[in-house]
Amino acid sequence: MSFENWAAFAAASTILLIIPGPTILLVVSYALGQGWRTALPMAIGVALGDFTAMTLSMLGIGALLAASAGVFT
Numbered sequence: 001m002s003f004e005n006w007a008a009f010a011a012a013s014t015i016l017l018i019i020p021g022p023t024i025l026l027v028v029s030y031a032l033g034q035g036w037r038t039a040l041p042m043a044i045g046v047a048l049g050d051f052t053a054m055t056l057s058m059l060g061i062g063a064l065l066a067a068s069a070g071v072f073t
Contacts, residue, residue, distance in 0.1 A: 023049075 020028075023046045031039035056062075065072065 027039050027043045027046060030042055
């Protein structure tokens with residue numbers, strides 16, 4: 001991979017990581033509107049959901065689903 005391609009990929013990835021997603025906006029809005037005691041369980045739930053998705057992805061569940069697409073349609 002050339003340096004130019006790597007730099008473009010790194011810049012695009014950085015921009016995408018800086019932009020908050022809908023779950024972050026939800027947690028922030030609850031924290032600002034109702035306080036941190038309401039937002040804390042929601043933030044923990046978001047973290048657990050992200051951890052679950054990352055774990056399943058690392059275990060190759062996406063490849064398994066793609067290989068057996070006929071079963072799920």
